[in-house]
Amino acid sequence: MRTFKKCVAGTYRGSVRYTLALLLGASYAGPMLAAPLPIDVLQVDRKVIGTITDESGETMPGVTVLLKGTSLGTTTDIDGNFQLNIPEAQLGNAVMVFSFIGYEQQEIPLGSQARIDLILKSSVSVLDQVVVVGYSSKKVKYLSSSVATIDNKKLRDVTSNELPNLLQGKAPGVVVSTSSGDPTSAARILIRGAGTISAGTTPLTVVDGNIGGSYNPVDIENVTVLKDVAATGLYGSRAANGVIIVTTKSGQPGKTKFSFNNTLGFATATTGKFKLMDAQQLYDYQSTFYDRDPSVVNTNTNWWNEAFRTAVVNNHNLSVSGGNEKTTFYISGNYYKEQGTLVENDKTGYNFRTNLQSKLTDKLTAKVLFNGTFTKDNYANSNTLYDAYNNMPFDPAYDEDGNPTDGRTYPDWQGRDRENFLHSIQYNYSNAKSLTINTDINLDYAITDELTFSTYNRIYFGNGQSASYNDTRTKQGGANGGELYNGSTYGNRLLTSNRLRYEKDFGLHGISLLGVAEAEKSYNSSASSSGKGLPPGRDVMSVATTVLSNPTGEYEQVMFRKYLATADYNYDNRYFLVGSVVNEFSSLFGRNNPTANFYQLGASWVFSNEDFLKDNKTLTFAKVRVSNGTVGNADGISNFASLGLYSISQAASYSGLPGAAPSQKGNPDLTWEKIRSSNIGFDLSFFNRIDLVADAYVKEASSLLYRQPLAATTGYSYVWVNAGSVRNKGFEFSLTSTNIKGKDFSWETNLNMAFNRNKVLELSDGSEVFNSGASQPIAVGHNMDEWNMPIWAGVDPENGDPLWEKITYDANGNAVKSVTNQYSEAQTADSRQFTGKSASPKFTGGLSNTLDYKGFTLSAFLNFVYGNTIYNGSRFYFDNDGLYESYNAMVLADGWNRWEKPGDIATHPKPVVGGNKDSNQTSSRYLEDGSYIRLRNIRLGYSVPSQVVNKLGFNAISVFVSGDNLWTGTKFSGPDPEVSLTQVNQSSGVSTIRYPISKKILFGVNFSF
Structure with missing residues (x-):
């Protein structure tokens, strides 16, 4: 052992991997190592050299290189290089053994080789991963809470500059959805x-x-999602909806490393099963109910193709990292630009990050983290998307000279809105710019070996500007002689989190105590102005500009304060207990209830460490977890929700002067939403190849925050109250299987699924329903996202009329159901019904497969949603049975048909000019199955062999080709079944004039040196 330490320490002091090797000795490498045998002892026949790297292309110092069956060996230097002299007598059947802690040992027959370059693969299991949870770090197998961890490699298969898009389908119970x-x-x-x-x-x-x-996503090392209250509760009130912990990259001691990663790709809009009619199809359809000149088919404009384009995606990142034993650094710069598939729409982002860490003394460690982001957004013109769906193919996009036509002046324009977006976007725009800066200064001081004081501090600054301009030459700006809207925002946020931690092991017992005092203060201000009467092309307001609407402005401050105490105990790495209490204050709530107390409890038992399972080769790891506790919610309400507010406006003017009128009624008793959650889970590993994590949970929220509308006679518009309770319960699991693990080939599969059921348990004041006229009212005994509306009863086969269900009551009070062709009878309070269909999915999930063969990696990832119902509101416009004969129409989906003659059994009523008895009004007619399965990403990558790379002066070179959203399986009739699945203003699960997601083909090349 002394020989090994002398050899290694003398050459590679300062390496992290050396430190691990020094701490653990040579036991992990198999036979004891010795220093390389001197040349004067053995007859040298061959010198073998090489370089060892990890899967990311980083060189690996401290790797053991051994001639199998002998004590002859060495270790790699700080650059991952090794040199070993092999005596002639050992060359016959020589086998080289390469090993390092946490990596798979590899044996390579020497043969005639004089150089061996090798990539070592990680052997750390999912259960041995260290994750950040509740102000501390722990191995997954020792947690008592429900978490999911996604490393940067699994995040970066999809190309996006937004973390939610990268998380989609990667963790059970985490539903990511987009409406655009x-x-x-x-x-x-x-x-x-x-x-x-x-x-x-x-x-x-x-x-x-x-x-x-x-x-920035490129700087993320890993993401940990905390789901149960034992973990989330430690972060206080804003953690009621779960916690996403982002850990960014840091430098490692050793040689400075440069990485340059580049992605270039192309995107096109998805269309799914959706198709609009061309000129001939539209003419043939409308001829059944409308007398139109046949000459209109001489023009056949595809407005969808005019509105959408092949867009370009760019993502380029340069990072530098390194350091020494005392100080490490990571510096990164990123440029991202994604064109929208809709014309004149794009996002550009610039990001700069610096992470510095230094051990100032033996007791004091400091971190300084800086992140700056500048973003430029060009927003899509709302008319562009609307016209892409509804403009008629009979109208020309360009005149004879190739200039965009103006629908207002073009003779014989057929479309209702007389609008050509191609004309407008020449002059109009809507954009925004923002700059955000975050700086963290974190200090950790070891008072004793067991007691540590930490202070984590952050300051945030944010500035934003927005502008929307409608030129006087366009339809949007013509009425006011040109319009300009300007807005500006400013915000800052100060946070200090001070922590005292005590950790001590007493034989088989281990205890950790943590106390946290945290305070946060935010300030935000905004201002807006608008003007009219601007000359063409002059998008700046002046003293000559007329006020369009009165300027507005606001500023506000919000404060949070939290005290936390937690205790964590384990016995012999078998039994674990954790408990915590939180007291939190928020200025959001009324003066009578600004603070609240919450608690969290968790326990786990690693029963595979018991004697009866210790040597079991089938069940190699087994743990059961339970947790229970409470947490509060203060997210999403206005900053002055508890106060009585007045609105100052011209509407309340007196004698020509602005006046104030009541708008919000005050509620000094307004307080936190309270969520009580219980969780039971299992972590199981079979044969050290199959890992199963399963959880069942119940989550009940009470004292729900509700913006309650008030009758006009009260003098107020609304009041914030605590009202009712809701329960979510569900089951989720993640299954990871190493199907094949060979020398040159490996195959890993991961499947995760989540099932959730939601139910309203109670509403305040004994109410049975809130928002009774809404399509998704909140009603006791029902899912919060359940649809309530007139029930479509099909088409009358005799005359083609639309039919709905009608409910009346007989003399005994019994409900009698019949059908009616009068929409007014179907939409009464008695006839509107809960459909039994909800925007909430019955289950969601993801499936991934990763195959490695030598330098090639092929991965495929699917995500899926099942059992949700979408309200396809877009059909109001282009599937309206003749109401809008001046709009285009959709081609009917497979299995749909229109009524033509008596006796027809049809899905669509007879088309009639002006509409057929309100057939396109809100009803269950437009509810569709929103289930889908999507090939979210497929990626093929290749890592260039290290012997080639080293000759070029690099540590690693890899290339890849990737495809996003290449295929979607669904029954939905619109272009894209993915809609927002979160409860936002009662609009979950609605698809209206949808901006579809894009298919992307991407190419990338990554270098490190």
């Missing part, structure tokens, strides 16, 4: 179902140990 393919529109995340009426459902984000923060 616009790159400036972020997806939404919902963890374990919605449990609120008017408050927010967005999970809390924690970046590098502090609440909030900004980051």
Whole structure:
């Protein structure tokens, strides 16, 4: 052992991998090592050299290189290089053995080789991963809470500059959905179902140990999703909807490393089963009910193709990392630009990050983290998307000279809105710019070996500007002689989190105590102005500009304060207990109830460490987890929700002067939503190849925050109250299987699924329903996203009339169901019904497969949603049975047909000019199955052999080709079945004039040196 330490320490001091080797000795490498045998002892016949790298292309110092069956060996130097002299007597059947802690040992026959370059693959199992959870780090197998961890490799298969898009389908219980393919529109995340009426459902984000923060996806090392209350509760009120912990990359001691990663791709809009009619199809259809001149078919404009384009995606990142024993650094710069598939729509982002860590003394460690992001968004013109669906193919996009036509002046324009977006977008625009800066200063001081004080501090600044301009030459700006809208925002946020931690092992007992005092103050301000009467092309307001609407402005401050105490105990790495209490204050709530207390409890038992399972070769790891506790929700309500507010406007003017009128009634008793959650879970590993994580949970939210409308006679518009309770319960699992693990070939599969059921248990004041006239009212005993509307009863086969269900009551009070062709009778309070269909999926999930063969990696990832129902509101416009003869129409989906003659059994009523008895009004007619399965990504990569790479002066070179959203299987009749699945203003599961997501083909090349 002394010989080994002398050899290694003398050459590779300062290496992280050396430190691990020094701590553990040579036991992990098999036979004891010795220093390389001197040349004067053995007759040298061959010198063998090479370089060892890991799967990411980083060189590996401290790797053991051994001639099998002998004590002859060495280790790689700081650059991952080795040199070993093999005596002639040993060359016959020489086999080289390469090993390092946490990596698979490899044996390579020497043969005639004089150089061996090798990539070592990680052997750390999922259960041995260290994750950040609740102000601390632990191995997964020792957790008592429900978490999911996704490393950067699994995140980066999909190309996006938004983390929610990268998380889609990667973790059970984490539902990611988007209502738009616009790159400036972020997806939404919902963890374990919605449990609120008017408050927010967005999970809390924690970046590098502090609440909030900004980051770029390329700088993420891993993401940990906390789902049960034992983990989330430690972060306080804003963690009621789950927690997403982002850990960014850091430098490692050793040689400075440069990485340059590049992606270039192309995107096109998905169309699914959806198709609009061309000129001949539309003419043939409309001729059945409308007298149109046959000459209109001489023009056949495809407005969809005019509106959408092949877009370009660019993503380029340069990072530098390194350091020494005391100080490490990671510096990264990123440029991202994604064109929207809709014309004149794109997102551009610039990001710069610096992570510095230094051990200032033996007791004091400091981290300084800086992240700056500048973003430019060009928003899609709303008319462009609307016209792409509804403009008629009979109208020309360009005149004879190739210039965009103006629908207002073009003779014989057929479309209702007389609008050509191609004309408008020449002059109009809507855009925004923002700059955000986050700086963290974190200090850890070891008071004793067991007691540590830490202070984590963050300051945030954000500035934003927006502008929307409608030129006087366009339809949008013509009425006011040109319009300009300007807005500006500013925000800052100060956070300090001070932590005292005590950790001690007493034989088989281990205890960790943590106390946290945290305070946060946010300030935000905004201003807006608008003007009219601007000369053509002059998008700046001046003293000559007329006020379009009065300027507005606001500023506000919000404060949070939290005290946390937690205790964590384990016995012999078999039994684990954790408990915590949280007291939190928020200025959002009324003066009578601004604070609240919450608790969290968790326990787990690693029963595979018991004697009766210790040597079991089938069940190689087994743990059961339970947790229970409470947490509060303050997310999503207005900053002055508890106060009585007045609105100052011209509407309340007196004698020509602006006046104030009541708008919001105050509620000094307004307080936190309270969520009680229980979880039971199992972590099982079979044959060290199959890992199963399964959880069942119940989550009940009470004192729900609700913006309650008030009758006009009260003098107020609304009041914020605590009202009712909602329950979510479900089951989720993740199954990871190493199907094949050979020398040159491996195959891994992961399947995750989540099942959730939602139910309203109670509403305040004994109410049975809130928002009774809405399509998704909140009603006791029903799912929060269940559809309630007139029930479509099909088409009358005799005359082609639309039919709906009608409910009346007989003399005994019994409900009598019949059908009617009068929509007014179907939409009464008695006739509107709960459909039994919901926007909430019955289950969601993802399936991935990764295959490695030598330097090639092939991965495929599918995500799926099942059992949700979408309201396809777009059909109101282009599937309207003749109401809008001046709009285009959709080609009927397979299995649909229109009524033509008596006796026809049809899905669509007889088309009539002006519409057929309100057949396109809101009803269950437009409810469709929203289930889908999508090939979210397929990727083929190749890592160039190290012997070739080294000759070029690089550490690693890899290339890849990737495809996103290449195929979707669905019954939905629109272009894209993916819609928002979060409860936002009662609009979950609605598809209206949809900006579809895009298919992407991407190419990439990555270098490190």
